[in-house]
Amino acid sequence: MHVEQYNDFGNVIVKKTFLRVIDILTFTSGGKMGNIFEKYLKKTSLFTEQRQALYPGYLPEHLPHREREIDKIAEILSTALEGEKPSNIIIFGKTGTGKTAAVQYVGRELKNANQVYGKSKVKFIYINCETVDTPYSVLQNVGNIFIEKWEDKIPFTGWPIDKIFTTTKSYIDNWNGVVIIVLDEIDKLVAKSGDDILYKIMHMNDILKNSKVSIIGISNELRFTDLLDARVKSRLTEEKMIFAPYDALQLRDILEERAKIAIKNGAVGEDVIQLCAAIAAQEHGDARRAIDLLRISVEIAEREGSDKVMEHHVRQAKNKIELDCVAEAIRTLPLHSKIVLLGLTLAEESGRENLTSGELYNIYRNLATKISHTPLTSRRVSDLITEMDTLGLITANLKSFGRYGRTKVIELAVPWMEAKRILLEDEFLVELKNAKITNQKKLFF
């Protein structure tokens, strides 16, 4: 059985294949014995009923300090209400600068305006290219929004690209309206699959008879357009916008607005809001980070039974977020990356720092063999090292030792004890808990 769920914008948010559906639990209520959840339920919450205003997916009624940008996007997209194709837009800006929120905000307004003033049908499709990162999956997601019958939906694999393109194109054309496709994190799509898919979508306008298609690309990478073919680049960048990071004062306004909605009156003071804003402003003006920090501070205060959030709760929240990020990144690594990382933690434990790729590969190979897994090639491990460097778990710097070769010098970027503890949670790695490396780079188990 195959199940897909779509969000308001029509993109897939859940995709599952079940062999059997057995996840239904039933409960009967109320015995006389105390329940383990009772003490948590009795506790008075510091949140209002709208605590979702402090969660990432929340789209507020008002976006402070983005009025100008919203206005510009609305101006460009307004032609869609007349049935004309809006210019393609490319939006740049660092994480948490409100790019996605601003675009989704305009999308929501466009939908409302279209019901009142629209002379033509308008469809606003949001796709996050972090997960939808191949030409096939982009076309499949777009196409399926126009296909109503479950049995006619495009499968998530199996069709040739030409067929999926033709099918999607004809559904769009039959729909007879203006389609705006938002490709969030478009740089990831281009880095992975090239710009062919962008060319295909933009070229669609030349063959569509009844409908028109526009693209809004959102990117964290200012220089990603360097990867584009000149034809794609000139069409995609018809309108270019840059979202600057928020400063501490702007972040404070954003937090105040969210706090009013999500946190009970008097539970959080001006000092706490300012501290959250200041910490986030130091870290590239990331509003998402500021909001997370505030939410987790409130959760910590609540758990302590405090009726007010204090500054030390914010500092605890900051540490918690940092540790949680590292732990999550390590837990979700593929097994062979974990073995490489474990090798590095064992080396640091034994006092060996600054390993070369070759040294780390030897340790990895021994560890993998010990747990009866065939080691990957050094070429593949080199890629795993680069991936973990990108994640910020390790630092790998290319260094030349002259006639003794050129290699990466690798170090852990997180505390080895913490990393080792999390790695040993993996059932495949448990048996390596006593592994040690001697000064001669040999392993002992």
Added chain:
DNA sequence: TGTCCACTGGAAGGGAGGGCTT
């Protein structure tokens, strides 16, 4: 200045797994 080391990283391709078509 040429040689050499120990890789790096791009390119090409294999094969497994998911699915569709005939």
Added chain:
DNA sequence: AAGCCCTCCCTTCCAGTGGACA
């Protein structure tokens, strides 16, 4: 059932690299 397509993970091959050393 066979043939095909697409994606993902991986291997193989190999040109290229920076800088110490002879």
